[in-house]
Every structure is written in C-alpha cells, then in structure tokens.
Amino acid sequence: MDSIPITVQGFKRLERELERLKKERPEVILAIKEAREEGDLRENAGYDAARERQGMLEARINFIESRMPRFNVIDLATLDGEQVIFGATVEIEDVDTGDVKKYTLLGPDEAEPSKGSISILSPVGQALLGKYEGDEIVVEAPRGKINYEIISIAFYGPIEQD
Template sequence: MDRIPITPEGFEKLKKELERLKTVERKEVIEAIKEARAHGDLSENAEYDAAKERQGLIEAKIAELESKIGRFEVIDPSNFSGDKVVFGVYVEIENVETGEKKRYRIVGPDEADISKGYISVISPIAKALMGKSVGDTVLVRAPGGDKEYEILDISLS
C-alpha cells in the first residue's frame, strides 16, 4: 500500500470533511429520500432520483476519504531546518528568463490548490525543487517546455 504524504493542516481538513459528510450530508440526504418517498410513485419521482444520486456521490466520497485517511503519512515540516526544499515548506522562486517571481508551498496531492500557491509534491516543479537550497538554479521540464528557476527563499510559513 503506497503512503500518501500530507501536511498536518491538510490531514485535519480532510478529517473534518469526512466528519461533515458522515454527520451532516448523510443525514440530509436520508431526509430528502424520505420526503421524496412520501410523494408516492418512485418510478417518475425526480426528487427521489436526485436524492438517491446525491446519496451515491456522498457515500463514494466517504469511502474514498476513509481509504485515503488510512494511507496518509502526516509529515510535519516544522521538524525541518529550512535550509533545503522539503515537503511542506514554502519556496519563492524566480524565472531566470522573465524575472517573474512565484511563491509555492509543496504539499500532498490531495492538498494541491494552485489558486493558493499549493503545488503537489509529485508535480514537475516540486520534483525539481526538492532537496535544493537558496541560490540554486533548477531546470523544470514541464509539458509547456523547459523553464529555469532560481530559488530565492525557503520558509516554514
């Protein structure tokens, strides 16, 4: 069984989502099914069909999260010195060609959210950055072409 890396914050967030699905969403959909059943003929009852479909989606998400939670490996980046790029740290980089600066946090695949600057540890850029230090230049081989970046800063927050 492959372990899935995740930050402590990401782990807590997914645990809360699982709890919400089990205690709130599941109960709401059961009530919606009961209400739809009360309307009579189920063969032509759109509310019943929609509620049953929603129930299936909720149960699938619950099963997925329960499976993943058992495989997560919580990695706390606060234990690291901060002198090298490792899982969970924030890294500021500059495109050598354009001068464009970006700041990313390297997180697990289930936490990646580019709008927040969270990139997956398995992404090409994160793979290129891992183990490098401030001042190092890395070549990122990505589908859009090769890009060179200089590491400007590494921090825990």
C-alpha cells in the same frame, strides 16, 4: 506512493470533513425515502437528485477513509533546513522572463495553487524536491521547458488554509 504526506492542519480538516459527511447521511436517506413516497421513480427528479447526492456523499466518504491510514502526518513546526522538502516555502524565478513565484510544497490532498501551495507530486514540486538555494530546475510545461532558479527556501511552520 504508499505514504501520503499531510500537515497536521490538513489532517484535522479532513477529519472534520469526514465527520460532517457522515452526519449528512441520515438527511440524504430521509430525502430518498420522501422522494420515493411521491410515486413513479422514473420521472421523479427529487428522487434522482437525492440518489445522486447520496452517491457523491458515499464516494467522498470512501475516498477519505481509504486515504486516512496512508497519511504521514507532519508537523510543519518541526521542519527546517536548507534543502527543498515537504513543507518548504520556495521562491523561484523564471530564468527567461524574470517572473518570481513563491510556493509552499504540500501533499496532494491539501495543495491549493490559488493560495500559494502546490503538490509535491506536481511537475514543479517534483523538480524542486531535494534542491538547494541557487539550484536551477527545468519544468516541462505545455508551453515547453521552463527554467527556474531557486531564490530562497524557508520554513514558516503551520499554515492556515481555511
């Protein structure tokens, strides 16, 4: 995927995270310096912990920075329609069990299933894209194929996820 869809809110959240991580750099460098001054680095847990923190910090900064140019920022307030697309909130019913679920389809960088949003790249997200109310979809799951019917499609505009 060349372009990665993300909401305006999700993009701003990543910008804030990147800014916060960059501000942490001097702290981590100072912690490494202080730990190094304690002596023998082979048995210096403080040094190892500071280096590990630095590695994780830099990896996250690099990850976010590498994705920023690829983001396609989408304002959910501008979306509507009858078809399932990025930003749609879809209510689906398991045809076999009658269980009803509601998901908002978002990009991979902001989907949080525990908060009711799934990635458009997930198996369910992929099966839903382009479909309409009343359509049935089949999702391959570890327990086997699951048949869902699309009950409703709605666009609620910007969502809060903090």
